[in-house]
Structures are given as structure tokens and as C-alpha cells.
Amino acid sequence: MSKCLWTPFISSVLIVGSAASYYLLSDYQRLETQQALMAAVSFEQxxxxxxxxxxxxxxxxxxxxxxxxxxxxxxxxxxxxxxxxxxxxxxxxxxxxxxxxxxxxxxxxxxxxxxxxxxxxxxxxxxxxxxxxxxxxQPNNQTALMMLAANEFMNVRYQHAIDLWVQLLDSDQQGLDRISIINSINQAKQFIK
The missing domain is CATH 1.25.40.10 (Tetratricopeptide repeat domain)
Structure with a gap:
């Protein structure tokens, strides 16, 4: 083959090769996506x-x-x-x-x-x-204060439990279940009366 004929031949091989690679890659990505979806479905079950x-x-x-x-x-x-x-x-x-x-x-x-x-x-x-x-x-550690407050409540030391819950509320921490804590405080106050 002459030099002139090799250029189109090499170009066509590169184009076909690139297209095949792209197709295989997209197939691989599709397979990965399907496997991830199957794993998620089985995980949900x-x-x-x-x-x-x-x-x-x-x-x-x-x-x-x-x-x-x-x-x-x-x-x-x-x-x-x-x-x-x-x-x-x-x-x-x-x-x-x-x-x-x-x-x-x-x-x-x-x-x-x-x-x-x-x-x-x-x-x-x-x-x-x-x-x-x-x-x-960490003076306002949520886990520690909640455990201590629950223990005080269970041991009929309601005011001390209230004080610990108030300390926790006053700390303005993210992720506090404020409604639950306020309900616990109100319940403890009812027992004090």
C-alpha cells in the first residue's frame, strides 16, 4: 500500500476503535448502574x-x-x-x-x-x-447530659433532671430533639407538683 492509502485506513481503524471503546465503556457504565440499582433494591428489602x-x-x-x-x-x-x-x-x-x-x-x-x-x-x-x-x-455533651438526666428522672430527682435538660436546651446544639426534651421537662414538672 502506498503512503496515501495508509492514512485513510489508519483513520478509519482509529474511528472504529474509538467507537467500539465508547460502546464498551457505555456498556460497562450501564452494567455498573444496573448492579448498583440491584444492590440498592436488595438493600431496601x-x-x-x-x-x-x-x-x-x-x-x-x-x-x-x-x-x-x-x-x-x-x-x-x-x-x-x-x-x-x-x-x-x-x-x-x-x-x-x-x-x-x-x-x-x-x-x-x-x-x-x-x-x-x-x-x-x-x-x-x-x-x-x-x-x-x-x-x-465538653460540658454540654448531649449523650452524657441525656444519660444523667434520664438517671435523675428515674431516681425521682426531678428538679436535677430538669436542670440537666435545660442546660442541654440552652447549649443551642444542632440536632437536638427539642420537642422531646421539652416534653420530658413538662412531665418532670408534673411530678414535682
């Missing part, structure tokens, strides 16, 4: 417990590859806590705290929650110490 179990397995797989990741340990602790596996949550929160350079109030409050439920919803000395540690780092 799972119960809350199954979703939680799946989340735990996913986090465990990630931790297998990155055992020193304090954030993943903390997420796994929360997943265990949500799933009612309190002893596992305690163990995992300990790992998270040990691996975190400067643990926060959120770490200590989460561990206190797991311990509280692991001990049959009793505010033991260890739970109180963890809550105090959380509040020393």
Missing part, C-alpha cells in the same frame, strides 16, 4: 437488623485492611451499640480510644453508653466516671 449486620461486616472487612484506623473502630463500636451487642461495643470503643491521639468527649460518652446498657441500664461508678470525663472535655 433487608430488615434493620440485617442492615446493621451488613454494616458490621463491612466495617470488619475494612478494619482487616487497616487495623490502626481509630475512626473505623469507633464506627464499628457504634454499629455494635445500635445492634445491642454491648460487650463487643465496649471492647471496640476501647480500641478506638487507645488508637486516638486525643480522645474526645464523644469517645467517652459512647463507651459510657455501651457500659450502661451492658450493665443492665445501671449508672455504675465506671459509667459515671466516663460521663464525667466526657463532660470535662
Amino acid at each position: 433487608l430488615s434493620a437488623s440485617e442492615i446493621s449486620d451488613k454494616r458490621i461486616l463491612t466495617l470488619q472487612d475494612k478494619l482487616y485492611d487497616d487495623k490502626q484506623n481509630a475512626k473505623l473502630w469507633f464506627q464499628l463500636g457504634n454499629a455494635y451499640l445500635y445492634n445491642g451487642e454491648y460487650d463487643d461495643a465496649l471492647l471496640v470503643f476501647d480500641y478506638s480510644i487507645r488508637l486516638t491521639t486525643e480522645p474526645t468527649a464523644i469517645h467517652y460518652a459512647a463507651k459510657a453508653s455501651a457500659l450502661y446498657y451492658a450493665r443492665g441500664q445501671h449508672l455504675t461508678a465506671e459509667v459515671k466516671a466516663l460521663l464525667e470525663q466526657a463532660l470535662s472535655l
